[in-house]
Each structure stands twice: as structure tokens, then as C-alpha cells.
Amino acid sequence: MDTTKTDTSSRATGEVKVDLDAEFRDSHIQEVLDKLDRELIGLKPVKTRIREIAALLLVDRLRKKFALTSQTPTLHMSFTGNPGTGKTTVALRMAEILHRLGYVREGHLIAVTRDDLVGQYIGHTAPKTKEVIKKAMGGVLFIDEAYYLYKPENERDYGQEAIEILLQIMENNRDDLVVILAGYKDKMDKFFQSNPGMRSRIAHHVDFPDYQATELMAIADLMLAEQNYHFSPAAHRAFAEYIPRRMQLGHFANARSIRNALDRARLRQANRLFAAKNKMLSKDDLMTIEAEDILASRVFIDNAPDDDLQAPARGS
Amino acid sequence: MMTNPGNRLTQGQFSFLPDLTDEQITAQIKYALKQGWAVSVEYTDDPHPRNTYWDMFGMPMFDLKDPAGIMLEINNCRKTFPRHYIRVMAFDASKGWETPRMSFIVNRPPKEPGFGLSRQETGGRQIRYTVHSYATDKPESERY
Numbered sequence: 289m290d291t292t293k294t295d296t297s298s299r300a301t302g303e304v305k306v307d308l309d310a311e312f313r314d315s316h317i318q319e320v321l322d323k324l325d326r327e328l329i330g331l332k333p334v335k336t337r338i339r340e341i342a343a344l345l346l347v348d349r350l351r352k353k354f355a356l357t358s359q360t361p362t363l364h365m366s367f368t369g370n371p372g373t374g375k376t377t378v379a380l381r382m383a384e385i386l387h388r389l390g391y392v393r394e395g396h397l398i399a400v401t402r403d404d405l406v407g408q409y410i411g412h413t414a415p416k417t418k419e420v421i422k423k424a425m426g427g428v429l430f431i432d433e434a435y436y437l438y439k440p441e442n443e444r445d446y447g448q449e450a451i452e453i454l455l456q457i458m459e460n461n462r463d464d465l466v467v468i469l470a471g472y473k474d475k476m477d478k479f480f481q482s483n484p485g486m487r488s489r490i491a492h493h494v495d496f497p498d499y500q501a502t503e504l505m506a507i508a509d510l511m512l513a514e515q516n517y518h519f520s521p522a523a524h525r526a527f528a529e530y531i532p533r534r535m536q537l538g539h540f541a542n543a544r545s546i547r548n549a550l551d552r553a554r555l556r557q558a559n560r561l562f563a564a565k566n567k568m569l570s571k572d573d574l575m576t577i578e579a580e581d582i583l584a585s586r587v588f589i590d591n592a593p594d595d596d597l598q599a600p601a602r603g604s
Numbered sequence: 605m606m607t608n609p610g611n612r613l614t615q616g617q618f619s620f621l622p623d624l625t626d627e628q629i630t631a632q633i634k635y636a637l638k639q640g641w642a643v644s645v646e647y648t649d650d651p652h653p654r655n656t657y658w659d660m661f662g663m664p665m666f667d668l669k670d671p672a673g674i675m676l677e678i679n680n681c682r683k684t685f686p687r688h689y690i691r692v693m694a695f696d697a698s699k700g701w702e703t704p705r706m707s708f709i710v711n712r713p714p715k716e717p718g719f720g721l722s723r724q725e726t727g728g729r730q731i732r733y734t735v736h737s738y739a740t741d742k743p744e745s746e747r748y
């Protein structure tokens with residue numbers, strides 16, 4: 289009772305002011321945003337959008353201090369973009385930001401696909417979906433390739449059931465759970481068209497652009513540095529040439545393709561060192577990737593993408 | 605009995621206290637989840653103290669981080685069985701324990717008739733005592 293009284297009087301006289309800056313510092317969001325800037329190359333529109341969302345949530349929290357009630361903002365999001373553009377990574381950061389602002393209690397991320405939500409026989413789907421939802425509560429539920437939930441060509445598909453349960457939870461448990469749907473842009477658009485309920489419950493649509501060749505080069509440098517490797521100057525030039533060539537070929541998955549290319553380069557480096565048996569190796573030898581490790585790629589030799597070392601992992 | 609006004613069932617933790625509020629239940633579950641225990645919801649309409657195996661309401665919930673999911677199940681169970689006893693159990697699967705570490709009642713019927721003590725005379729004026737729940741005089745589903 290007391291607080292409302294002082295609030296109204298202070299609003300009238302304009303005495304009490306809140307310090308947006310202090311609030312911002314206290315929430316430590318800047319650290320997360322800085323980390324985002326440092327670790328994610330490019331993605332300008334995404335970063336701007338995340339900054340906007342963070343600002344909205346911060347202001348919303350300040351409004352609460354003045355007892356200016358507004359409903360908990362809808363935080364469900366959809367991330368659209370080609371593979372390897374950093375959707376999962378950004379979702380992880382988003383969970384952290386929401387946690388710092390107090391909009392999710394635990395800040396963990398549960399990444400699922402259709403298989404984790406949809407059952408195989410009648411009556412299997414609801415418990416399965418609910419179990420996943422319960423695990424994600426207090427955090428963020430990340431549904432990769434969400435459009436596979438809806439298969440219009442099969443009217444007896446159980447995906448619809450999962451969607452209905454999701455919709456219900458997204459509406460009723462807004463305080464407990466944030467849902468992020470991710471997938472290719474065109475397929476997601478079609479998915480939203482056929483599920484207007486889903487569309488209306490999602491407040492933020494974030495589109496992830498493809499990377500430029502220069503950005504991919506920066507990503508490669510960053511990835512190598514993380515694993516304590518580096519390019520020799522010649523290798524750097526060779527890889528800069530590799531990227532545009534690889535981009536022309538099929539099945540190009542942005543940062544994920546780069547990671548796979550680097551994994552293969554590491555493999556060749558190890559092979560090369562192994563072949564030169566009678567040579568003493570310095571620490572630098574072990575860390576350096578030479579031009580020949582890259583030029584041996586099939587992209588240069590017969591202009592075809594290398595076979596992947598492993599099945600491309602989900603997320604990047 | 606004067607020692608237990610209202611014949612309240614006293615099984616598990618906190619059963620001598622007034623009913624826990626939802627916030628208090630949430631806090632207890634939060635503790636259990638922090639310890640890494642699997643929480644489950646169970647119900648029964650036979651409150652005899654030796655009736656240890658209550659009916660499970662869904663599977664035990666593993667790998668949860670937040671009590672909200674369990675509260676959801678508790679409220680579902682309350683909706684389905686508003687006049688049953690409902691308890692929350694936390695199972696510790698770690699080696700050496702492998703047993704429930706917490707168990708407390710979160711829902712009870714509006715009226716609890718309590719227990720009667722019956723005496724049976726056997727040979728040599730010996731007496732055998734047994735506890736009998738008045739509720740179980742009626743068939744299942746009509747008890748509360």
C-alpha cells in the first residue's frame with residue numbers, strides 16, 4: 289500500500305527518478321552483449337534486434353518499479369536463416385540475457401527437433417511433448433526446424449497435437465517458458481501461414497543473414513584461435529581463396545562448412561607432421577596450419593565439396 | 605481423538621503443520637531439484653499408514669531444472685482428484701541412497717474421518733490391535 293502511495297506522489301512531483309544506467313549496469317547485460325559482439329562475427333541485424341529486446345525488457349522492469357503494470361511481454365521468438373548462421377548460438381546467449389533480466393528463472397536451453405516432441409503412435413505425443421516442456425521450464429525451449437512439426441500432406445500426423453500443446457503452454461505459462469522456433473526462412477513462413485495461432489503468439493521474428501566471405505574468414509580465425517591453432521600467412525591466403533570457391537558449391541552451410549573445412553585441415557596437418565617422422569617438432573609446428581593442408585582440399589582439385597568428416601552436427 | 609483435532613492425516617514431512625501454500629511447495633521442490641532428485645506426484649484414497657505404494661500420477665520427472673513443471677502436474681492431479689490425498693515424492697537415485705528422500709502431502713480431502721482402533725480378542729484373553737480407516741468402509745471412488 290505504502291509503495292503505491294509514494295509512487296503516485298513521486299510521479300506527480302517528479303522527485304524520484306530511476307537510474308537507467310545503474311539498472312543496466314546491475315543487470316550485467318553489457319557483458320553478455322559484449323561477448324556476443326566478440327564471439328559472433330557479423331550478424332548486424334541480429335545483434336541490433338537483441339539489443340532492442342534487451343532494452344525493452346529493461347525498461348519494462350523499471351516500469352514495474354513505478355507500479356506501472358504492463359503484462360509480461362511475450363518473449364517467444366522465431367529465428368530464421370540458412371544453416372550455420374548461428375541460430376543456436378544466439379539462442380544460448382538469448383537464454384543468458386533473459387536470465388540476467390529475470391525473465392526466465394534458470395536460463396538453460398533445451399534444444400529439440402520434431403523427434404523429441406512427436407510420438408509414434410496415438411497417445412504417445414502428448415506425454416512426450418509435455419515431458420520436454422517440463423524439462424525446459426524456467427529456461428528456453430529451442431525447437432530446431434520447427435516446420436517439420438506440421439505436415440499438411442498427412443492429416444493423421446501427430447505433429448498437430450504437439451503444436452496444440454505448445455500453443456497452450458506458450459499462452460498459459462508465459463512466465464515459466466520462452467519458446468524459440470528456428471528454421472529456414474521460406475519454410476518457416478509457410479509454417480506460420482498454416483498455423484496462424486503460432487504466428488500471433490510469437491513477438492519477435494529475427495532473420496539471420498548469410499555471412500560474407502570476409503566474415504567467414506574472421507570466423508575461421510576465431511575458430512582456430514579457440515582450438516590453439518593458427519594459419520601460416522600462406523595458409524591464410526589459401527583459405528581466403530578457399531572460401532569463395534566453397535561458397536559457389538552445393539550444400540554450403542556458412543559457419544558450419546567452415547568448421548568442417550578446418551577440421552579436415554587439422555586432419556591433414558596431423559598427417560603431414562606424422563609423415564615427416566624424423567623431424568623434431570616445435571610447439572609452433574604443432575599449432576600452424578600450412579597452405580598445403582588447405583590446398584589439398586577437393587574444392588581446389590576437382591571443384592567438389594569435400595565429404596564431411598562426420599554427419600553435420602546440429603547447431604554450430 | 606483430542607490429540608489430533610480434525611483427524612488430519614499425519615504422514616510424511618510437514619504433516620503436523622498447516623497445509624503448505626503453493627509458494628512453500630514450490631520452494632520445497634526447488635530444494636529437491638537442486639539436490640538432483642527425481643520428483644513425482646502420487647495420489648490415493650486409502651490413507652492407511654501401511655499403504656506405502658500410492659498410485660503414480662504420470663511418470664517420475666527426471667532432468668527438470670525448475671519447479672514450474674512439477675507444479676503443473678500437481679495442479680493437474682488436483683483437478684483430476686480434488687478429494688484425494690496427493691503427495692509429492694523426491695527420489696534420490698545416487699548410490700547408497702536409492703530411496704525417496706522427501707515425501708509430503710500437497711492435497712487432502714475436505715473431510716477426513718480418521719482412523720478407528722479395533723481390538724480383537726484371541727486365545728488366552730490376548731488382544732490384537734489394528735488400525736482401520738473409516739474412509740475405506742465405502743467402496744473406492746466414493747470414499748471422500
